[in-house]
Amino acid sequence: MDHAMLVGIDLGKHSFHLHGQDRNGKAVFRKKLGRKQLFEFFATYEVCIIVMEACAGSHHMARKLSTFGHQVKLISPQFVRPFVKSNKNDFVDAEAICEAASRPAMRFVTPKTESQQTLSVLHRVRESMVRDRTRTINQTHGFLLEFGVGLPVGKTAIARLPELLDAHALPPRLIAILERLHEHLKYLEKQIGEIERELARQLADDDVGQRLMSIPGIGPITASVLVAEMGDGRQYRCSRDFAASVGLVPRQYSTGGRSNFLGISHRGDKHVRCLLVLCARAYLRGLEKRTGRLAEWARAMMTRRHSNVVACALANKLARTAWAIVAHHSTFDSEFARP
Structure with a gap:
């Protein structure tokens, strides 16, 4: 088998489809491998350029394959899509990745480090909890309004929910539900506060983050996100x-x-x-x-x-x-x- 200078990988959860081609663009091999087989294959394969779409698991895979001496590149999926020929399948996707990566003006994504990925995960968890907090507050407002209790907009009034429940004659089962929502809201507030304090601690030791905070309007959350995403x-x-x-x-x-x-x-x-x-x-x-x-x-x-x-x-x-x-x-x- 001829040596492939460029290998495109269509990433999956358990299986990976490979398309290898030489420097002239001629197909050399097509393989379907499991995760363990993939690492064993590239551990002994001659040095080449490996290209993958920037998606879930791609940054970890890029770091792992780089340890074998290969040059790993990530490409945005939107730039691969125009090169998919005819019907779509995993091998066609791997070939399209090679074709897109062969374009001289193509733009690539820099693989993230473990610390950048961890920081990004922390931000996504916080974002999810903030959405859940907003949803819980709105739900509490809606339930109270259905029973004729209108509260000011925002979360300030919800903080005084136990006092409001005592001041209105509401069904006992509804009170139990609202108390459960209030406990969930307090849990979310605590978790969001802990995440923000952890982000602040990380940012205090990061020179790039401190310099980003010198920009007017940019606070610790945005500076931390920029550190994780921009590198x-x-x-x-x-x-x-x-x-x-x-x-x-x-x-x-x-x-x-x-x-x-x-x-x-x-x-x-x-x-x-x-x-x-x-x-x-x-x-x-x-x-x-x-x-x-x-x-x-x-x-x-x-x-x-x-x-x-x-x-x-x-x-x-x-x-x-x-x-x-x-x-x-x-x-x-x-x-x-x-x-």
């Missing part, structure tokens, strides 16, 4: 590429020499994009007290554009500033920041 920033050619990767640039639909720009593209990690927009809104809320070229730019924009548009534009600037700080090992300077 050293080398996978992006410039700050605009990072802003585009999180969907904070206009979506373009241009043809016939006519440029047509739509709303933001909403591509990439929506959690990172949401946090950056929230940071921008926090910055705009205290805009009248802020100084520097960024504040002057924001005030000028607010005079002629809607606040939502300004928030997205400012989030774009924050994303680009974050990349520059990470890539150039610098801190934010409000007086000399480019508008």
Whole structure:
């Protein structure tokens, strides 16, 4: 069997489909292997380039296969899809991965380290608990409203739920249900607080995170997310590429020499994009007290554009500033920041 210079792997939970091709693009082999067989195969195989889609388990697999001396690349699934020929199956997917990786202008994803993945998992757990907390609060409001008890919007009134239950004549079984929801809410509050304290402790020992927090509007949660998702920033050619990767640039639909720009593209990690927009809104809320070229730019924009548009534009600037700080090992300077 000829040696394959490029091997595409279609990842699965228990089985993996391999497509190998030589430097001329000619297919050399096709294999279906289990997880243990896959590691045994590449442990003795000649050094080659291995390409996988950036999906669940791909970062761990990339780190593991790199220990065997191979060059491992991850590619976004959206860039593989156009190369799938005819009917879709696992071997066709593996071949499409090779075809996509052969394009000279293709962009790849940098594999995450274990610490970055762990930090990302911690953020996802927190995000899930925050959603559950919001759902529990809304559910409690709804149940009380069905029995004629209207509370102010938010979680402040829910904190005084035991007092409110004593003040209203409600069915005993309903009171038991609401008390159970209240206990669940207190558990979620405790867990979210513990996760946020752990993130703060990790961030205190992280130089990159501390430099990111020098950007106005960016707090510990967003800085920690950026540390986990951006890494050293080398996978992006410039700050605009990072802003585009999180969907904070206009979506373009241009043809016939006519440029047509739509709303933001909403591509990439929506959690990172949401946090950056929230940071921008926090910055705009205290805009009248802020100084520097960024504040002057924001005030000028607010005079002629809607606040939502300004928030997205400012989030774009924050994303680009974050990349520059990470890539150039610098801190934010409000007086000399480019508008």
